[in-house]
Amino acid sequence: MMGEELTGLNIKDLQNLESQLEMSLRGVRMKKDQILMDEIQELTRQGNLIHQENVELYKKVYGTRDVNGTSKELFVTNGQSIEEDPHVAVHLQLSQPQQQNYETPTRATKLG
Numbered sequence: 001m002m003g004e005e006l007t008g009l010n011i012k013d014l015q016n017l018e019s020q021l022e023m024s025l026r027g028v029r030m031k032k033d034q035i036l037m038d039e040i041q042e043l044t045r046q047g048n049l050i051h052q053e054n055v056e057l058y059k060k061v062y063g064t065r066d067v068n069g070t071s072k073e074l075f076v077t078n079g080q081s082i083e084e085d086p087h088v089a090v091h092l093q094l095s096q097p098q099q100q101n102y103e104t105p106t107r108a109t110k111l112g
Helices: 011-062
Strands: 061-066 071-077 080-084
Touching: 061 080
Parallel strands: none
Antiparallel strands: 061 071, 071 080
8 A cells, every 4th residue: 555565466456456556546535525514504504603693693793673663773973873874885984093192291200
């Protein structure tokens, strides 16, 4: 299997050994692929469950109902509540942080 002790084999024996190794390797690859596909399927299922839980939690925290019973989302910006239709796109804009001026006292206390 490690390529050792092949000196006594003729071409036909080497070809048969090579075929056996290729079939074995194909079986190992198929098993590995099946395990990976099963893991991917399970992780996808778990991801979908987590996403659904997040949606439900988001609805519990932010979801409200208007007078007509349709779902509205409640957003808070600058301390004010704004009701938004959940199907309307939200455009966000980043801004630079504001610098705060810290004045140094004119008379600083000297520490010994």
